[in-house]
Amino acid sequence: MKKILLIEDDEVLRENTTELLELSNYQVYNAENGKVGIKVAKEIIPDIIVCDIMMPELDGYGVLEALTNNDITKHIPFIFLSAKTERKDVRKGMDLGADDYITKPFTEDELISAIESRIAKASILKERREEKNETEVEEEIRSLNDLKNYFDDNGETFHFPKDAIIYKEGNNSNYIYLIISGLIKCHKLDEQGKQLTTALYKEDDLFGYTSFTQNLAYQESATAIQKTELVGLSKKALTSVLNKNHKVTLELIELLTGDLAVVKDQLLQMAYSSVSKKTASTILKFAEKLNRKPEEQIKISRIDLASVAGIATETLIRTMSNFKKQGIIEIEGRTIRILDINRLQEMC
Numbered sequence: 001m002k003k004i005l006l007i008e009d010d011e012v013l014r015e016n017t018t019e020l021l022e023l024s025n026y027q028v029y030n031a032e033n034g035k036v037g038i039k040v041a042k043e044i045i046p047d048i049i050v051c052d053i054m055m056p057e058l059d060g061y062g063v064l065e066a067l068t069n070n071d072i073t074k075h076i077p078f079i080f081l082s083a084k085t086e087r088k089d090v091r092k093g094m095d096l097g098a099d100d101y102i103t104k105p106f107t108e109d110e111l112i113s114a115i116e117s118r119i120a121k122a123s124i125l126k127e128r129r130e131e132k133n134e135t136e137v138e139e140e141i142r143s144l145n146d147l148k149n150y151f152d153d154n155g156e157t158f159h160f161p162k163d164a165i166i167y168k169e170g171n172n173s174n175y176i177y178l179i180i181s182g183l184i185k186c187h188k189l190d191e192q193g194k195q196l197t198t199a200l201y202k203e204d205d206l207f208g209y210t211s212f213t214q215n216l217a218y219q220e221s222a223t224a225i226q227k228t229e230l231v232g233l234s235k236k237a238l239t240s241v242l243n244k245n246h247k248v249t250l251e252l253i254e255l256l257t258g259d260l261a262v263v264k265d266q267l268l269q270m271a272y273s274s275v276s277k278k279t280a281s282t283i284l285k286f287a288e289k290l291n292r293k294p295e296e297q298i299k300i301s302r303i304d305l306a307s308v309a310g311i312a313t314e315t316l317i318r319t320m321s322n323f324k325k326q327g328i329i330e331i332e333g334r335t336i337r338i339l340d341i342n343r344l345q346e347m348c
């Protein structure tokens with residue numbers, strides 16, 4: 001049932017008009033003057049307002065001006081109802097933004113017809129505004145940065161403690177994630193049950209994408225290396241955004257291509273690099289992902305370092321001990337500090 005706010009200071013006319021509108025299946029709210037009318041309009045947000053002009057406290061022109069300047073009420077259709085019939089009065093009302101102007105006395109058909117047409121018009125304009133707003137949102141997503149902002153605004157927030165599993169290989173790939181804070185490692189088990197780290201993701205990275213067209217499970221597991229905050233967007237929602245924003249789709253393809261290149265380099269390094277080169281490269285990679293300067297400590301487990309380097313943990317420990325003796329790094333428990341970054345870079 002549509003809601004009508006009738007603002008009229010004449011009690012008899014107000015009661016008669018209310019009865020007429022209720023018989024036409026409208027829910028009617030009354031106000032005896034302009035100030036009360038504004039208050040009621042903000043409270044109930046009617047579908048349309050029918051308002052007299054000449055009233056105590058605040059006239060109809062003042063009511064229309066006040067409601068037009070309010071973001072919540074500015075789109076409510078507004079009809080003036082008045083005995084003032086001079087052309088200048090009609091023009092003033094329309095110039096202020098009124099949708100229609102009915103003079104007293106009026107017939108039932110005149111009033112109902114005006115109300116129905118203005119409500120229909122308001123409904124059409126509302127749909128257009130919503131379509132425009134949706135289009136504007138879509139048009140704003142023109143880059144990966146815009147896409148990440150979209151994640152922030154529309155995604156679901158998740159918090160994970162250190163060592164928590166985000167998802168396991170074989171789980172349904174329901175979400176694509178953006179890292180707000182923390183560090184994530186993705187990993188798989190080889191045929192011998194050895195864990196191989198396939199990727200590291202830091203703050204502001206996207207991860208968790210499989211296929212956008214098929215219902216594929218996650219192809220690897222993901223674990224929080226640090227306390228982590230993520231924003232997840234459903235694969236269906238992201239696919240919808242990408243379908244309507246081809247430019248950002250191309251940028252996402254470039255991101256995926258870059259990820260594949262990193263994995264390729266990692267595999268080549270595992271196959272051909274010396275143990276020292278693998279260890280040096282992995283330490284530098286962790287420092288980069290953790291956004292650490294050379295003089296700052298990085299805290300990471302030897303198992304994670306070994307799995308990324310693709311070497312046995314015992315071999316990694318021996319190599320790091322050798323680096324320590326050479327004064328390249330400093331080790332204290334799980335903490336590593338790079339003392340000679342140039343030497344490490346030369347090994348890579």
